[in-house]
Every structure is written in C-alpha cells, then in structure tokens.
Amino acid sequence: MKTIQGIAHVYGDNVDTDRIIPGKYTKTLDVSHLAAHVLEDLDPDFRQQVQPGDVLVAGDNFGCGSSREQAPLALKAAGVSVVVAAYFARIFFRNAINIGLPVVEIGPHAITPGARLAVDLLAGQVVDESNGRIYPATRLPDVMVAILQAGGLVNYLRERGDYEQQ
Amino acid sequence: MTAQTVTEKIISQRAGIAVRAGEIAVVPVDGAMASDTTAPLAMRAFREMGGTRLKRPDQAFLVIDHAAPAPNERIANLHRLMRDFAAEMGCQLYDVGAGICHQLMVENGHVQPSHIFLGADSHTPTYGAVGALGIGMGSTDLAAAWLTGKTWLKVPETTKLVLNGRLQPHVSAKDIILFLVGQLGIAGATYQAVEFTGTAVTHLSLASRMTLANMVAEMGGKTAVVDTTGLDWPTPFTPIQADPDARYHAVREFDLSHLTPQIAVPHSPDNIVPVTAVAGQKIQLAFIGSCTNSRLEDWHAAAAVLAGQRIAPGVRLLIAPASKAVFDAALADGTVAALSAAGATFMTAGCGPCVGTHQGVPGDEEVVISTANRNFRGRMGNPNAHIYLTSPAIVAAAALTGEITNPAELEN
Numbered sequence: 001m002k003t004i005q006g007i008a009h010v011y012g013d014n015v016d017t018d019r020i021i022p023g024k025y026t027k028t029l030d031v032s033h034l035a036a037h038v039l040e041d042l043d044p045d046f047r048q049q050v051q052p053g054d055v056l057v058a059g060d061n062f063g064c065g066s067s068r069e070q071a072p073l074a075l076k077a078a079g080v081s082v083v084v085a086a087y088f089a090r091i092f093f094r095n096a097i098n099i100g101l102p103v104v105e106i107g108p109h110a111i112t113p114g115a116r117l118a119v120d121l122l123a124g125q126v127v128d129e130s131n132g133r134i135y136p137a138t139r140l141p142d143v144m145v146a147i148l149q150a151g152g153l154v155n156y157l158r159e160r161g162d163y164e165q166q
Numbered sequence: 167m168t169a170q171t172v173t174e175k176i177i178s179q180r181a182g183i184a185v186r187a188g189e190i191a192v193v194p195v196d197g198a199m200a201s202d203t204t205a206p207l208a209m210r211a212f213r214e215m216g217g218t219r220l221k222r223p224d225q226a227f228l229v230i231d232h233a234a235p236a237p238n239e240r241i242a243n244l245h246r247l248m249r250d251f252a253a254e255m256g257c258q259l260y261d262v263g264a265g266i267c268h269q270l271m272v273e274n275g276h277v278q279p280s281h282i283f284l285g286a287d288s289h290t291p292t293y294g295a296v297g298a299l300g301i302g303m304g305s306t307d308l309a310a311a312w313l314t315g316k317t318w319l320k321v322p323e324t325t326k327l328v329l330n331g332r333l334q335p336h337v338s339a340k341d342i343i344l345f346l347v348g349q350l351g352i353a354g355a356t357y358q359a360v361e362f363t364g365t366a367v368t369h370l371s372l373a374s375r376m377t378l379a380n381m382v383a384e385m386g387g388k389t390a391v392v393d394t395t396g397l398d399w400p401t402p403f404t405p406i407q408a409d410p411d412a413r414y415h416a417v418r419e420f421d422l423s424h425l426t427p428q429i430a431v432p433h434s435p436d437n438i439v440p441v442t443a444v445a446g447q448k449i450q451l452a453f454i455g456s457c458t459n460s461r462l463e464d465w466h467a468a469a470a471v472l473a474g475q476r477i478a479p480g481v482r483l484l485i486a487p488a489s490k491a492v493f494d495a496a497l498a499d500g501t502v503a504a505l506s507a508a509g510a511t512f513m514t515a516g517c518g519p520c521v522g523t524h525q526g527v528p529g530d531e532e533v534v535i536s537t538a539n540r541n542f543r544g545r546m547g548n549p550n551a552h553i554y555l556t557s558p559a560i561v562a563a564a565a566l567t568g569e570i571t572n573p574a575e576l577e578n
Contacts, residue, residue: 014352014434018542022549023521026203027233027241029210041549061353064386065542067288069207069304089386090357091288095304141190143318153306157215162314163192 004081004102005129006055008115013059015042017092020063020071034074052079055119057111059085063092072096072103082119084111084126087138097144100152106135121148169409171324172391173359176299176406180282187323187413196281196298198311199227201267202234203521204286206244207305209251212312219255221315226257227276229267231516236262237524265489265515268292268300268457272376273489279394279403282319284311289457289539291360294379294390295372296399297406299359301389322359322388323415325350326408329364331423336573338467339374340459340537340557342366343381344428346420348438356386358415361393361408366422368396373461380458381539384435427572430555433543441560441572451534452477452565453526454510454558455486455518459537464558465496469504471562471573477509478568484526485510486518509565522547535564 019042021034028034039046056075062085063071072095075083082102086109096103102121111117111128118127124137140148143163150156157163168186170178178184181191200208205228220226228248236242245262252259260270268289271277279297284290286308293300301319303311311317327346347354360382370378375392382390394405427441454460454468465485477483485505487493493515496502506512513519519526520538527547528534534546534553541553554570563573 016540016542018522018540018544022544022547023203023232024523024547027206027244027523029206029244041544061356061386064352065288065540066203067286067290067302067304068203069306070203073207087353087356089353090388091302091304094307098304098306141320143190153310154211154214157310157313161216163310163316163318165192 004119004121006053006081006117007051008055008057008111008113008117009046009050010057010111010113011042014061014064015058016065017063017068017071018065021068021074023066026068026070031073031077034070035077038074038078047078050079053081054079055117056080056083057085058083060087062088064089067091069095069099072099072101076101084117084119097148098153102148105138109135169411169413171359171412171414172361172406172408173299173322173324173389176280176282177319177321179280185321187321189321190318191321192316192318193282194316195225195284195311197225197227197271197276197283198308199229199267199271199284200286200305200308201232202230202245202248203232204305204308205248208286208309209247211306211309215309215313217309217313220257220312223256226255226312227260227271228252228257229260229264229270230262231266232521233523234262234514234516263490263514263516265487265491266457266517269488272296273491275401279399280406284308284317288383289380291382291387291390292376292380292457294382294392295375296397297391297394299389299391302383322357324359324361325355326361326363326414326417328417328419329362329366329422330419331366331421333366333422333425336427336559337425338557338559339370339377341425341428342422343378344430344438344555345425347381347384347436348428350385352384352434352436353386355382358387359389359391360385360387361391363393367393371463372398373463377458384539427557427560429560429570430541432541432552432554435540435555441556441570444554444570445572447570448533448568449535449564449570450481450532451526451528452481452483452561453519453534453536453538454561455484456520456538457488458539459558460486460488460492462492462495464537465501465505467557467559468562469501471559471576472508472566473504475508475566477565481565481568483510483565484513484519486513487515490515519546535561535570537561
C-alpha cells in the first residue's frame with residue numbers, strides 16, 4: 001500500500017450516517033447514485049468540490065448511526081481516497097475497510113481545510129504537509145491489515161475462501 | 167481461568183478458547199440477518215466472493231421491512247432480487263408485512279440465549295434482551311458470514327450498568343434507555359459491550375428488555391446483554407452470569423426510583439431532557455413504531471392514554487406494528503379498535519417512517535414526536551423537520567393535546 005496524498009476536507013464531531021448518505025438514497029446497487037447525494041445535508045457543495053484522491057477529515061465518532069455500507073461506498077464513489085478522524089464509530093470503521101476505503105484514527109488533531117496530507121497506511125501516520133505536523137495512527141488488528149491489503153473483504157475471501165484462524 | 171464478563175464468556179464458548187477483551191477471535195455465528203437496505207449489497211458481495219451456496223441456509227434470514235411495501239420500481243426490483251436469492255439459496259425470507267427484522271428474529275425464536283447473532287442493521291444489539299450477543303455489521307461482513315458461517319471479532323470491553331429502584335407510573339424502559347443515552351452520550355459505549363443488571367432490569371418484560379438493549383446502538387455500543395434473571399422465555403436455557411471479579415471498562419449504578427419521563431430533542435438521540443422541560447411544544451406528526459417501541463405493551467400504554475378520546479385537530483398519528491403478530495394480538499384484545507377510534511392511522515408492519523424512505527415523511531419545519539431511536543437531521547426523510555424521541559405514552563399524550571404533554575397531567 002502506497003502513501004496516499006490529497007487535500008483535506010474537514011468536518012466536525014459525530015458526523016452520522018444519515019449525513020453521509022440519507023436513508024432515502026440507500027436502496028440502490030448503483031454507487032454513482034450514492035455519490036450524487038454524498039454529504040448532501042451536511043455540506044451541499046462537497047460533491048461539486050471533491051476531487052479524486054481528496055482526504056475526508058473529521059473529529060470524534062465519524063460514521064455513527066446506521067450500519068449502512070452505502071456510507072463508505074458513497075464516499076469512495078465520490079473520489080475520497082481515505083478518511084482520517086480522531087476516531088470512528090465501529091460499524092462504519094469495519095465497513096470502510098471491508099469495501100477497500102482506508103480509514104485512519106489519529107486522535108485529536110488540528111488539521112484545517114485545504115491542508116495537503118500524506119497518509120502512510122502501513123507506517124500508520126498522517127503528515128500534514130502544510131505545517132509538517134505528524135500524527136501517529138492507531139494500529140489495526142492483523143486481520144484488518146490483511147483485508148485492507150487484499151483491497152477489501154470480498155477479495156480477501158475470494159482469495160482465501162475462509163477466515164484465517166487467529 | 168481468569169474471571170470473565172458475560173460477553174467474554176459467550177465469545178469464549180463459541181470460539182472454543184478462553185478470550186478476554188482486546189483479543190481477536192474467529193467465531194462461528196448462530197444467525198446472519200439482512201434487511202432490504204443491506205441485503206442487496208450483501209447478496210452482491212456474496213457472489214463476488216465466489217459464493218454459490220450458503221454455509222448455513224438454516225441460519226440466514228432476509229427481511230423486507232425498511233421500505234415495505236415498495237414505494238417505487240427501483241426498490242420493488244431490489245425486493246425481487248431478495249426473493250429470488252432466498253428461493254435459490256433455500257433460506258428464510260420474511261416478506262412485506264411480516265414485521266421488523268429484530269422483532270421477527272426474537273418472536274420466532276431464531277435468536278436464543280448465548281447466541282452470537284449478526285445483523286446487517288445497527289439495532290442488532292436488541293438481541294441482548296434474550297442474553298444473546300447481537301452484533302450489527304455491514305453488508306460485506308454479513309455476506310462473509312453467509313459464505314463461511316463465521317465472523318471475526320475484537321472481544322469488546324464491557325460497561326456494566328446497574329439499574330436499581332422501582333419505576334414511577336408512566337415511566338417505561340424507553341425512559342430508562344433515553345436517560346442512559348443522555349448520561350453516557352452518543353459515543354459513550356463505542357466499541358464496547360453494555361451489560362444491564364439490577365432490580366429495575368430483572369423485573370422487566372421481554373418487550374421492555376428489547377427496548378433497553380435496542381438503543382445501546384445510540385451509545386455506539388457493539389452489543390448489549392441484559393441480565394437474564396427474570397426473563398420470560400419459552401424454552402429452557404442455561405443462564406450465563408459474569409464472574410464476580412470480572413474486569414469492566416466501567417461500572418455505573420443508577421437509582422431509577424425518581425426517574426421522570428424523558429425525551430430526546432433535535433437533532434441527536436443523546437440530547438436528553440425531562441419531558442417537562444419541553445412541555446407545550448406543538449407537534450404535527452406523532453409516530454408509534456420502530457424496533458424500539460411498537461410491541462403490544464407499547465400499544466397498551468398508548469391506548470391507556472387515548473382510549474375513549476380523540477387526537478387533536480391538525481395532528482397525524484401513525485402507528486406501524488413491530489410485526490403482524492403484534493397487530494393481530496392488538497386486534498384480538500380491542501387495542502386496535504380503541505386506537506383507531508381515537509384517530510390513529512395504521513401502517514404496514516415494518517420500519518414505517520423511521521428511516522425516511524417512504525410513508526410519513528414530515529414537511530419543512532414540522533415537529534415530529536416519535537417512539538423510534540434516532541432523530542438525526544434528515545432521519546425521517548426531511549432535513550428541515552424536527553424530531554423528538556420518547557415513550558409510547560408520551561407520544562400518545564402529545565397526539566391527544568397537540569403538544570408535548572406529560573401523561574400525568576392528563577389525569578388531573
């Protein structure tokens with residue numbers, strides 16, 4: 001896994017899954033339909049402004065609420081390359097890694113909108129290149145690293161057929 | 167053998183090795199359920215994994231409840247995919263009108279005490295009501311369980327909530343859990359199991375225990391376990407109790423004997439105040455439904471307030487049963503007639519307007535009072551509406567007067 005570089009879009013604490021993708025848009029298998037409504041009620045300008053490879057940055061408890069996997073799918077389909085947050089709600093965290101959207105927990109931070117970030121998933125750190133600050137990331141369990149390296153849980157199981165015993 | 171929490175014991179039992187909080191375990195699962203929001207993606211992921219048959223078709227369940235009956239052709243076709251998948255794989259499908267997924271898993275005994283049961287729905291911790299570990303996951307994790315019969319888990323730390331005291335009249339399990347969500351906060355149990363015990367818990371009905379465990383999701387919890395002491399369950403089971411010296415992330419005790427009716431105000435389920443603090447707030451839409459509160463005892467609480475009276479002009483009262491069995495029981499005992507005469511509109515058994523997909527979407531600046539579990543902005547389909555969450559008795563009282571009212575005041 002290479003280092004991901006991108007521009008930060010910064011939001012606050014407790015961004016819930018209804019704000020990431022409202023429930024009324026979730027009943028679809030078409031991810032472009034999800035991308036068209038991503039963060040619609042939180043920041044209506046986001047989907048016009050986001051560029052492929054950009055980084056979504058948030059505070060505490062990102063992705064709280066529903067178990068809908070459409071939330072990380074919507075972000076990924078909109079071009080977000082990685083989500084960095086102080087910490088995540090657990091179902092969102094698992095879902096994101098399962099669909100191959102990297103997520104990185106760095107605790108309290110001072111990243112500002114427009115900052116250029118370099119996210120090193122394997123070393124487990126986020127560098128804010130606008131000011132040189134380095135944020136170490138929480139280490140993932142080995143099984144999650146393996147899923148992320150496979151590109152998601154679908155690939156992981158297609159290759160292995162079963163979970164490896166821990 | 168080190169002392170264990172209930173959650174550690176159940177995971178150890180299923181993993182076949184002793185585990186403790188923080189460790190990773192691969193465990194066989196006893197059930198894997200998905201709804202019409204999550205099943206279509208899970209079915210696709212299952213096929214992409216190379217899946218051709220379910221490891222345990224007898225433990226896989228599909229439920230059409232989130233947008234039932236279908237509001238448009240797109241969703242109707244997703245429902246068709248689910249029916250075709252269930253027929254091909256030989257697993258059980260609960261179709262339109264059967265009820266809400268969590269209610270059906272408990273009501274039909276698919277989930278049993280000490281099970282590890284996965285649901286592709288965040289309110290799966292509801293199964294803690296029967297002493298099972300219900301764990302909410304997304305579609306791909308669910309597909310993996312269908313394929314392998316297993317999942318991987320990080321064994322969670324446990325927050326133990328000891329609830330004592332005798333509840334006041336008009337105070338229900340919903341008031342308890344709203345109060346606790348307010349105390350712990352929306353992320354207060356993130357990654358954790360929440361164990362409920364104490365005399366205020368062991369006296370509760372199964373339905374009330376479901377209400378209690380259900381909203382652990384609103385604290386960020388991974389799962390919930392309600393002490394099975396006093397549980398009214400039709401089949402014999404071996405209760406699992408925590409060891410006396412088990413290690414907890416936190417133990418908190420609450421005396422609930424003076425608890426008053428509670429309400430969540432917009433726009434977060436942890437914005438909790440006593441009902442009296444917002445009394446007088448006008449409402450336009452009242453909803454009794456959801457996996458949190460639409461069982462027979464909830465309808466009885468509403469009917470006790472509304473029977474023989476008529477809801478206020480300008481108020482819509484919508485009621486969606488948790489299951490067809492709930493509706494049939496309420497039909498048989500006269501509750502449906504009493505609520506209908508009071509002006510209630512009955513909807514299909516299922517999630518109803520809780521998820522904002524269909525039926526009962528509020529208008530701009532309208533105020534909703536609801537027995538559901540989430541009041542995030544836009545939750546019910548309109549970001550410009552305002553949602554209050556409370557118990558069935560308080561929703562019924564608001565429907566009657568047209569404003570948020572403590573039912574104790576109606577007795578004067």
